[in-house]
Amino acid sequence: MTVTFVTTNPGKVNEAREYLAEPVEQLDFDTPEIQSADLGAIAAHKARAAYEHAGEPVFVDDAGLFVEAFDGFPGPFSSYVHDTVGVERVWRLTGEEDDRAASFRGVVAYCDGDDFEATPEPVDREDRRGQDRSADERAAATTDERVRTDDGDLSVKLFYGVVPGEIVAPRGDGGFGYDPIFEYDDRTFAEMDPDEKNAVSHRGRALAKFADWLAERDTAE
Numbered sequence: 001m002t003v004t005f006v007t008t009n010p011g012k013v014n015e016a017r018e019y020l021a022e023p024v025e026q027l028d029f030d031t032p033e034i035q036s037a038d039l040g041a042i043a044a045h046k047a048r049a050a051y052e053h054a055g056e057p058v059f060v061d062d063a064g065l066f067v068e069a070f071d072g073f074p075g076p077f078s079s080y081v082h083d084t085v086g087v088e089r090v091w092r093l094t095g096e097e098d099d100r101a102a103s104f105r106g107v108v109a110y111c112d113g114d115d116f117e118a119t120p121e122p123v124d125r126e127d128r129r130g131q132d133r134s135a136d137e138r139a140a141a142t143t144d145e146r147v148r149t150d151d152g153d154l155s156v157k158l159f160y161g162v163v164p165g166e167i168v169a170p171r172g173d174g175g176f177g178y179d180p181i182f183e184y185d186d187r188t189f190a191e192m193d194p195d196e197k198n199a200v201s202h203r204g205r206a207l208a209k210f211a212d213w214l215a216e217r218d219t220a221e
């Protein structure tokens with residue numbers, strides 16, 4: 001069964017194609033985004049709007065780069081900061097800090113008009129530095145998947161992924177966005193092949209949960 005990924009970002013689509021067993025079709029539609037510090041809320045809103053636009057089952061992705069020295073900024077504003085400030089200057093700003101720790105965080109959100117039941121799963125707590133996290137980060141780190149329904153809204157299934165790393169001077173020419181300045185285990189994401197990045201990235205982790213859930217659902221049907 002083909003799954004429709006509603007996104008304007010071809011880099012995200014390439015990664016989803018690497019990951020999901022099903023063929024992935026891109027619907028290039030700029031879904032309206034609410035302003036919120038909570039990626040899950042943004043992704044859920046995006047998924048509902050995408051479903052209403054497409055009229056068929058869809059998934060969306062909302063992601064961002066969270067720099068610890070800046071209390072998580074640019075976070076949910078990563079796309080805007082990428083297009084205005086740019087990657088090089090994000091590196092230069094962070095380079096002035098002693099603490100260059102950061103994480104990529106992402107949520108894949110699926111909506112097909114059905115109501116879903118929440119099925120909490122074991123905690124995935126990879127955090128190299130073991131530091132205290134913000135409430136939003138803790139919530140995401142302790143929740144593999146959850147269902148989001150606000151009163152009267154379509155229900156949306158959310159799959160979370162987080163990867164801790166460090167901001168470094170740009171290296172590598174693969175990937176997209178902030179990949180050249182995000183280092184994980186001595187290599188930037190832009191220095192990794194797509195399958196290497198997917199194996200550890202926020203999106204890869206979220207897509208893995210989504211893929212498992214799709215497979216289970218298809219077996220149950």
Ligand SMILES: O=c1[nH]c(=O)c2ncn([C@@H]3O[C@H](COP(=O)(O)OP(=O)(O)OP(=O)(O)O)[C@@H](O)[C@H]3O)c2[nH]1
Nearest residue numbers: 007008009061062063064078079082176177178179
């Ligand atoms: O180097 C990166 N490697 C990644 O793996 C990654 N994932 C997200 N991002 C950046 O974070 C923002 C997301 O914004 P975002 O979720 O609103 O997406 P977007 O506006 O690009 O597309 P859409 O899916 O909303 O249409 C954008 O600036 C992306 O460049 C990444 N950068």
